[in-house]
Amino acid sequence: MTVVKAADRLKDRYEVRRPIARSGMGEVWEARDTQLDRTVIVKTINPGRFTVDLLRRFRREARLTARLDHPGVPAVFDLDSHDGEPYLVLQRIEGIPLTDLIAGQDELPIARVCSIGAQISSVLLAAHRIGLVHRDLKPGNVMVERNGAVKVLDFGVAVIDDDERYSRITRTGEGPGTVGYMAPEQIDGAATDHRTDLYGLGGVLFDLLTGQPPFGDATTMTTVRRQLGSPPPRPSLLRPQIPEALDDLVYTLLALHPDDRPADAAEVYEVLAALADDPPPIPGVISDELDPVRAYAAVVGRQPVRHGIAPNTTGGLPDRVAEADQQFAQGNVRVAARLWRELADEYANDHPLSIEYRLRAARAHVAAGERDRALRQFEAVLADLARADGAKHPRAQTLRAEIEQLRYGAP
Incomplete structure (x- = not known):
């Protein structure tokens, strides 16, 4: 099995250009779709880590992402292999991960945080309606584009409740989430459901509001101990001007027991959407210029929404x-x-x-x-x-x- 490299042409169609990200599991490349003349993203598996289980997980991620038809999730364009190496072709996202957004700002506007959170909630609502649980929601797996639109990434450890094949796949030595954002039931190896993702969203919101993760500590072990043995933190202790409704929401999202969290993503969306009016731009990151996507969404957003989705x-x-x-x-x-x-x-x-x-x-x-x-x-x-x-x-x-x-x- 060979390693994909710059200037490779996959399936005589995708012209590999430059690496964007690398990890122990694989690589992410920018490429050009020569047939449709557009920039795309190509994800590959690191040949040195290749196993049958990892291949199955890679293909599962592609299929699960493709099933989730939502503007807040990158579109899947293709799944194939090159000289025996599988690759996944995705929509190119022009933005930055929330980790970079948090690191680059002293304090994010509350309305902007709520806008980001409301968009993530809408993705979770779509995911949970098809029985899909992401299980690794964290700032590094969410990107925000210059127009303010949010994309939820990396469904590599997701599960879906109508296909046991997905649940049985091993994770090749990796945990099913990220410590500090991973729900207590994941840490304990118990069953997960849509409330597991709500816990991860609570961690993301806490990080956006305060500039630090909710249970960050010096070591993984002490972080886990705090998650399992301490009451959820309140972001208002670090940022007193946070509205009570938002502070209460984050607190309940981070509840130790799933039954103490909000019932569903729609309930979370309602609170966040009500606090997301007129989020200010962030210079160099999020623009306030007229944008086609924002203009389209603004009109769609004027349509009446019933059945507990909007206030x-x-x-x-x-x-x-x-x-x-x-x-x-x-x-x-x-x-x-x-x-x-x-x-x-x-x-x-x-x-x-x-x-x-x-x-x-x-x-x-x-x-x-x-x-x-x-x-x-x-x-x-x-x-x-x-x-x-x-x-x-x-x-x-x-x-x-x-x-x-x-x-x-x-x-």
Whole structure:
């Protein structure tokens, strides 16, 4: 088996130009598709590491990526071999990995972080609808283009739940993810599902918001110990101006147990999309110039989205209250909580409607099993009630009893 090199012509079509990246497993090359006259990416396996299992994993990555039809995933153009060496031809992405974006900025704008996170969430939503779990979501596997569009890369350790062939393939000595972003159930060798990717997204968001990974430590062992033995970190401890909704989201995404994480990517998208308005450009990285892709997406984004995919920001107060009530009745309690918080934000904290909607939101978090989050919100309302009516007012006393019941289970 030979090594692909510059000036090689694969299948008398792809003219190899220059290496872009190398790892122990293989190489990534820039090439030109001479038939269609376009630049593409060619991925190869390192011949020195070639095994039958690695070949199967390589082909699996191609097939899984091809099955995921989403603008946030590079298109797969071809899968073939050259002198016995397999290669994969992918869409060329003009951008930088999030690792470089984080390293090159002192502090990323929160709206830009939410824009990136919302786009990743939409990719996960598409992946999870076909039963695909990425299992290695981290800053190095996400790229952002100059127009702000995000691409999720490297489905090499992904699994899909309708084909056991993919799940049984060994990983040739590699772990099924990256320490620090790998969910606890992956570390323990337990079953994974879509909530495993939500954990990875939480790690990516934490890194984007704070400039450092959530569980970074001096050694792999101490990092793993922190992941398995410590409460999830809150990004607001490093960056206090982070909105509460975003801080709570990252905290729950990094929950030790999958059941304590958000239910699905749609729920995560809703929170992030609501905070992603008008993300500022990043000089030299993300432009604010008119771009064809951005112009197209802006119009598509004006279409109404239903069934819990996007927040309802239109309509009068009765309609919005009714929507929150309906979401709660349908069991979408976190969606309802967010809608009630949005309604509350339109009034002063001590306004009766603000207090009512905030209490509804807190009770929705109780229904979602998010006791600590609910307690924080109840206590904030209690403080506003005490300032407005006095600590001994019947409403304040009733709420205080409710808090005690939640905290201690007292009658």
